[in-house]
Amino acid sequence: MSRMKSSNLGYPRIGENREWKKALEAYWSGKLAEEVFLQQIEQIRLGHLQKQKEKGIDLIPVGDFTLYDHMLDMAVMFGLVPKRYDYEGGEVSLQTYFAMARGSQAAVACEMTKWFNTNYHYIVPELGDRKPVLTKNLPLLAYREAKEKLGINGKLVIVGPYTFVKLSKGFAAGEQADILQQLVPLYATILQELSSEGVEWVQIDEPILVTSLSKEEMNTVAAIYKELHEAAPQLKLMLQTYFDSVEHYAEVIDLPVQGIGLDFVHGLEQNLQNLGIYGFPKDKTLGVGLVDGRNIWRSHLSNIGKLITTIQREVEEARLWLQPSSSLLHVPVTTSQENRLDPLVKNALAFADEKLDEIRLLQKGLDSREASVIEAVQQGQRALQRLAESSARHLEDVQSAVAEVTLEHFKRKSPFDQRSEKQKAVWNLPVLPTTTIGSFPQTAEVRQARQKWRSGEWTTEQYDTYIQEQTKRWIEIQDEIGLDVYVHGEFERTDMVEFFGEKLGGFVFTQNGWAQSYGSRCVKPPVIFGDVQFKSPMTVKESVFAQSLTPNPLKGMITGPVTILNWSFVRDDVSREQVAQQIALALRKEVEALEAAGIRMIQVDEPALREGLPLKKSEWGSYLDWAVNAFRLTTSSVQDTTQIHTHMCYCEFHDFIDSISNLDADVISIETSRSHGELVASFHHHAYNKEIGLGVYDIHSPRVPSVDELVNMIERGLQVLSPNQFWINPDCGLKTRGEEETIASLKNMVEATQLVRKQL
Ligand code: GLN
Numbered sequence: 001m002s003r004m005k006s007s008n009l010g011y012p013r014i015g016e017n018r019e020w021k022k023a024l025e026a027y028w029s030g031k032l033a034e035e036v037f038l039q040q041i042e043q044i045r046l047g048h049l050q051k052q053k054e055k056g057i058d059l060i061p062v063g064d065f066t067l068y069d070h071m072l073d074m075a076v077m078f079g080l081v082p083k084r085y086d087y088e089g090g091e092v093s094l095q096t097y098f099a100m101a102r103g104s105q106a107a108v109a110c111e112m113t114k115w116f117n118t119n120y121h122y123i124v125p126e127l128g129d130r131k132p133v134l135t136k137n138l139p140l141l142a143y144r145e146a147k148e149k150l151g152i153n154g155k156l157v158i159v160g161p162y163t164f165v166k167l168s169k170g171f172a173a174g175e176q177a178d179i180l181q182q183l184v185p186l187y188a189t190i191l192q193e194l195s196s197e198g199v200e201w202v203q204i205d206e207p208i209l210v211t212s213l214s215k216e217e218m219n220t221v222a223a224i225y226k227e228l229h230e231a232a233p234q235l236k237l238m239l240q241t242y243f244d245s246v247e248h249y250a251e252v253i254d255l256p257v258q259g260i261g262l263d264f265v266h267g268l269e270q271n272l273q274n275l276g277i278y279g280f281p282k283d284k285t286l287g288v289g290l291v292d293g294r295n296i297w298r299s300h301l302s303n304i305g306k307l308i309t310t311i312q313r314e315v316e317e318a319r320l321w322l323q324p325s326s327s328l329l330h331v332p333v334t335t336s337q338e339n340r341l342d343p344l345v346k347n348a349l350a351f352a353d354e355k356l357d358e359i360r361l362l363q364k365g366l367d368s369r370e371a372s373v374i375e376a377v378q379q380g381q382r383a384l385q386r387l388a389e390s391s392a393r394h395l396e397d398v399q400s401a402v403a404e405v406t407l408e409h410f411k412r413k414s415p416f417d418q419r420s421e422k423q424k425a426v427w428n429l430p431v432l433p434t435t436t437i438g439s440f441p442q443t444a445e446v447r448q449a450r451q452k453w454r455s456g457e458w459t460t461e462q463y464d465t466y467i468q469e470q471t472k473r474w475i476e477i478q479d480e481i482g483l484d485v486y487v488h489g490e491f492e493r494t495d496m497v498e499f500f501g502e503k504l505g506g507f508v509f510t511q512n513g514w515a516q517s518y519g520s521r522c523v524k525p526p527v528i529f530g531d532v533q534f535k536s537p538m539t540v541k542e543s544v545f546a547q548s549l550t551p552n553p554l555k556g557m558i559t560g561p562v563t564i565l566n567w568s569f570v571r572d573d574v575s576r577e578q579v580a581q582q583i584a585l586a587l588r589k590e591v592e593a594l595e596a597a598g599i600r601m602i603q604v605d606e607p608a609l610r611e612g613l614p615l616k617k618s619e620w621g622s623y624l625d626w627a628v629n630a631f632r633l634t635t636s637s638v639q640d641t642t643q644i645h646t647h648m649c650y651c652e653f654h655d656f657i658d659s660i661s662n663l664d665a666d667v668i669s670i671e672t673s674r675s676h677g678e679l680v681a682s683f684h685h686h687a688y689n690k691e692i693g694l695g696v697y698d699i700h701s702p703r704v705p706s707v708d709e710l711v712n713m714i715e716r717g718l719q720v721l722s723p724n725q726f727w728i729n730p731d732c733g734l735k736t737r738g739e740e741e742t743i744a745s746l747k748n749m750v751e752a753t754q755l756v757r758k759q760l
């Protein structure tokens, strides 16, 4: 038996059948009493630990479980409750905890944002309002529970102080040192108490170490860890990084901790290279992240076996932990319930549980003589090989189309200035044209109709008729509101990625492949397993029908290639760039089909463009190059007079405008209501010359904005850019809104626009 240990960094909270989500939502809606809720949650939490124990994982993460989010847990543990909530110190109640997460009658929720480059969103701690104190030692309680109830001597998981502070807000840069000075002693107390309790290992997560940090920042990190080490010298700290290679390898491995965890999947090359150059300290344990914690495919165990051999040249077996590259929070729980998937795909999948099995196999050793090991390794290899050789991954048409792409494919026929003149002549729109972002309210009735059709209760004909009725009704409503450019309303779509995935070749959909997005919200991303292929037009019928009902221009509506890519689980045998290109070529055909059918304004949504940005700024350029190219490949074959629109929701644009400009879209609609001036100003600053749709009100709230406030919003935009550059629209699709408030808001928006026009 190998002397390498098996370890896990974190386990999905949602449960095999999303029982965690269901318990939370039942409690929130008042259907579950607090006591019963907490009992259910305890069962789920212990169940997850027990499962990992049964799998034989040596270092089981404890304390990674949460009632909502792990960053929120940290904030609450330190009593960092913003002033707007009712809180007088001491232990934070469940009510306050959930009020911070979700808002309450009295106070809005804390901000939520993406956890590094994942689709998980954490609650942003607000540090300015209070001095941190230790309200209770959560890791200690988690440790005792696992030990007493399950006999598990857990590895405690906490977010490290530097990552915690860097991801928080509510203080000025100059106050960071003070805050750390208050916070680090609290960490020290936590660690001391754990140490006295007999805890052996603590996994202290510092993923911030993979981002671009300065030398000075590294000095701060070094000072923090010196203090923590001195406070609890007996306790072993595994300083855990993930999602990329560490920036300052030499300094990081020198920190006074007993272990360093590195990601040898996403940061493979750089981490390995550093290991070769700087070696690894003889007195430390290396956590080797080698099974992808972010993707859903089985591992190529033989490749990983070679990697382990390479690493063993630097670090002896007894000091190696085999582990996933990150917490398994980002993948679904188990493939065992996927009984409708094509075995070709199913057998090649590994969700959280299967990934832990892989780690155990690696621990037992690929040269093991144990029959079950041999069998499992071979099975995995065969499944991957079958998929690799499958015709789905070797579509002649798709691959030759990709090979034949030339620079010309990325270019519109004429530059923007020339197109713009022609478009203005053809479209003859008023100044400040009004429009919407695509979807109109999807009422319960619309969703029921889709359900009836999916279950076979309705024929396709019945369903299509129903969708057409909705479209027609909303064309009439758009007439009544007085918008300039119409949309068909997207009533036929549940989700902007799924809709296209279902119609393109190369995608499959799991039954139970849910992953947590934020709080109790889970998403079930499509799986791109093969070459992506255009089969037949996907949106033409609906757009043409809608256009036939109105003389006004109507925008065709598709989801862009980068968003489809970033919101899916993607095959890992070819680069993301290549997959993006395949999707782009398929969508290009859709764009051409729309244009041929007479739809001459086409919106290609890319709300997830920014999400794919690498964690290291130095790598932004290459991502943006191919991402922007994928958009251009999708859109650039059209005539000059065909107007390409794009849409991004809230997005920080200041460091990003050149890429947006490079998309070469004729019109981009963006959020402006929440961040207002700043956003538009950054376009001004970059001398952005294309058209911009101002998202003048926030669609995330049912509130109807007044005419005055909308006038104000529009005028603020006009202060920095020419009126000829602007369109007026809501800041995103209206799918989640009610009909009444939507119509009222849009009427006000049109009225406000008319008022502003008069003053021009
Ligand atoms: N066209 C989409 C809609 O209106 C855009 C959604 C989005 O940006 N997330 O629903």
Ligand code: ZN
Residues within 6 Å of the ligand: 437, 607, 647, 648, 649, 650, 731, 732, 733
């Ligand atoms: Zn949007």
